[in-house]
Amino acid sequence: MKALIEFRNLYKLYTMGDTIVRAVDGISIKIYKGEFVAIVGQSGSGKSTCMNIIGCLDVPTSGQYLLGSKDVGKMNDDALAEIRNRMVGFIFQQYNLLPKLTAQENVEVPMMYAGVPKKIRHQRSKIVLERVGLLNKMKHLPNQLSGGQQQRVSIARALAGNPSVILADEPTGALDSKTGREVMQFLKDLHKDGNTVVLITHDNSIAAQADRIIRLEDGKIVYDGPSSGVKDSVETAEQEEVETA
Incomplete structure (x- = not known):
């Protein structure tokens, strides 16, 4: 089975003064279509x-990155932008909604850049806003929505172009715990519907909700496997914290 996302002996190096940093x-x-994978690590681990x-x-310094059948490392900026708009749906910690656009207009922005006709953009934005329970808020501006609602608009925007992969960067980081759980449930539901979800986080308890965890330290993989063992250790630590409180 061919991987949807594949890193092959991939390096990314940065120069800081006289020092070379191996990010x-x-x-x-290898990440396959339909997987729910968390890439987890602390600051400086290489997850970002x-x-x-x-x-x-960004592109690797050396090695290969294949997205589907595309060798991304060999692409110029225009080609990167095209494949990014067509194949990747982003969910960010800070929502990144444009403040002067309505929820519906924010959802349509990536489709507009991808050249999707206006009529289709309108139809698709309504479908995905209904999917996240915000069709009745589609004419609201971001400052008229709660944090959780803004993140759901962000999720709708990520879904709008039918991307090959949904890439969620610390999607609960700006939310309270209850709303964060709701957003994670949305991601789980997307995965159950057959979507490929890659979650980037520093939080072990968030990562443990994925099916597979890739843990990074100092730019290297130190664990790549099922999240079941991680879930058990997180639940045990939480129980011990409750018992000693």
Whole structure:
């Protein structure tokens, strides 16, 4: 079975003065269509660099990144933008909604850049806003919506172009715990519907809700496997915290 996302001995190097920083240090990853994968690590682990490469916001220094059958590392900026708009749906921690546009207009922005005709944009935006329970808010501006509602608009925007992969960067980071749980449930539901979801997080308890975890430290993979063991350890730690409180 061919991987949807594949890193082949991938490196990303940065120069800081006289020092070369290996943000990603020779890693190989395969993520298949329909998986729900969390890439987890602390600051400096390389997870954000991986996110940028998966999302076609950056290219590797060496090695290969294949998205579907596309060798992303060999693309110029225009080609990167085209494949990014067509194949990746982004969900960000800070929502990144344009304040002067309505919820519906925000959802339509990526489709507009992708050249989708206006009539189809309108139809598709209504479908995805209904899917996240916000069809009745489609004419509201972001400042008229709660944080959770704004994140749901962000999710609708990510879904609008029928992307190959949904890339969620710390999607609950700006939310209270209750709303964060609701957003994670949306991601789980998207996965159940057959979507490929890649979650970027530093939070073990959030990562444990995915089916598979890829843990990074200092640009290297230190764990790649099912989240079941991680879930057990997180639940045990939470129970011990409750018992000692």
